[in-house]
Amino acid sequence: MKQALIVLENVYLIFRRGWLLSREQVEAVAGVSLAIPEGGILALVGETGSGKTTLGKLVAGLYRPTQGRVLFQGQDLWAMDRRAFLQYRRAVQLVHQDAFAALNPVRTIYQSLKAPLLHHRIARNEREARERAAELLGQVGLTPPELFLDKYPHQLSGGQRQRVLLARALTVQPRLIVADEPVSMIDVSLRLSILQLLRELNRRMGIAILYITHDLATARYLAEEGQVAVMYLGKIVEHGIFRNVLGEPRHPYLQALLSAVPVPDPRIAQTIRPASLQGIDPPDPRRPPSGCRFHPRCPYAQRICMEIPPTLEGPADHQVACHFAQELPLWRPPSAASPSQWA
Numbered sequence: 229m230k231q232a233l234i235v236l237e238n239v240y241l242i243f244r245r246g247w248l249l250s251r252e253q254v255e256a257v258a259g260v261s262l263a264i265p266e267g268g269i270l271a272l273v274g275e276t277g278s279g280k281t282t283l284g285k286l287v288a289g290l291y292r293p294t295q296g297r298v299l300f301q302g303q304d305l306w307a308m309d310r311r312a313f314l315q316y317r318r319a320v321q322l323v324h325q326d327a328f329a330a331l332n333p334v335r336t337i338y339q340s341l342k343a344p345l346l347h348h349r350i351a352r353n354e355r356e357a358r359e360r361a362a363e364l365l366g367q368v369g370l371t372p373p374e375l376f377l378d379k380y381p382h383q384l385s386g387g388q389r390q391r392v393l394l395a396r397a398l399t400v401q402p403r404l405i406v407a408d409e410p411v412s413m414i415d416v417s418l419r420l421s422i423l424q425l426l427r428e429l430n431r432r433m434g435i436a437i438l439y440i441t442h443d444l445a446t447a448r449y450l451a452e453e454g455q456v457a458v459m460y461l462g463k464i465v466e467h468g469i470f471r472n473v474l475g476e477p478r479h480p481y482l483q484a485l486l487s488a489v490p491v492p493d494p495r496i497a498q499t500i501r502p503a504s505l506q507g508i509d510p511p512d513p514r515r516p517p518s519g520c521r522f523h524p525r526c527p528y529a530q531r532i533c534m535e536i537p538p539t540l541e542g543p544a545d546h547q548v549a550c551h552f553a554q555e556l557p558l559w560r561p562p563s564a565a566s567p568s569q570w571a
């Protein structure tokens with residue numbers, strides 16, 4: 229087992245809005261424990277609003293947990309001295325989905341890359357900075373670099389801008405890239421090449437990747453050799469080695485995501501209230517359901533599910549948070565046998 233680069237210990241992030249009577253709070257992340265191994269890939273999958281971006285920002289040190297700890301190489305982020313914290317902020321780079329918004333429109337690509345190179349003294353002067361910037365553009369597949377260095381973001385395509393963002397992340401020689409829906413805003417035909425690039429950065433440079441997505445197909449493409457965590461309303465409901473989890477999903481939510489038929493076994497459907505998951509919107513995160521947060525949508529819910537929140541149980545390579553994980557019928561998604569159906 230590779231050493232953990234980042235560890236989340238029972239992390240909560242609660243957003244609070246308004247005052248007195250209009251005061252409301254959202255538990256965007258509600259007791260998450262996770263580890264990202266050095267050089268590993270973890271896909272974080274879930275619907276919009278499940279807390280993925282918030283979790284990504286907690287990992288990148290942009291949010292301080294309301295409760296719980298985030299550890300970087302064993303050290304609590306929020307108890308580090310300033311120097312160690314700055315080192316950490318360099319080591320973990322966040323890449324947003326909206327590359328256009330993330331790049332300064334009045335700076336050329338070279339200027340955007342030069343700033344961190346000089347600031348962190350990775351380059352000592354303009355000449356070195358330009359050489360290094362060209363090298364980085366080469367590494368992200370923008371070749372020949374001279375064609376791109378003096379362009380402005382609006383002169384590039386969405387896919388090229390996403391590559392520039394990755395080049396900018398690489399300026400500081402990170403150990404982890406948090407890629408938050410990096411391909412959701414670019415043309416479908418270019419998505420695969422960006423994911424391929426992320427995979428290459430992982431393989432060639434040993435950079436760990438936290439890949440955040442609502443899309444299981446791209447998660448599979450990137451993290452098939454790695455791990456996956458499935459998030460639902462602020463909690464991890466299933467987690468482990470990608471092949472184990474997707475090959476034999478145990479949580480009713482993941483089974484439903486993977487199945488066109490919400491209730492895999494008709495015998496169960498007769499004995500337990502059947503529910504079509506597609507028809508019901510995710511509950512309001514300001515008022516999460518009691519007990520298991522998934523219970524209003526779960527075809528197997530029983531009384532205990534409304535009262536007691538299940539915890540993640542099982543061996544590290546496949547954990548599930550469901551009171552009935554061991555009792556529900558084993559079900560294998562038909563697509564597991566034929567990966568082409570995912571693409």
Ligand SMILES: Nc1ncnc2c1ncn2[C@@H]1O[C@H](COP(=O)(O)OP(=O)(O)O)[C@@H](O)[C@H]1O
Nearest residue numbers: 243254256275276277278279280281282283513
């Ligand atoms: N800055 C914020 N202030 C208040 N609520 C927020 C903020 N950011 C996110 N949220 C809420 O937290 C929940 C999780 O959001 P987010 O992490 O963006 O989910 P995802 O990335 O999975 O779509 C949502 O209900 C969202 O409305």
Ligand code: SF4
Nearest residue numbers: 520523526533550551
């Ligand atoms: S704990 Fe209950 S409600 Fe939650 S997923 Fe399991 S069976 Fe469904």
Ligand SMILES: [Mg+2]
Nearest residue numbers: 280281282408
């Ligand atoms: Mg998001």
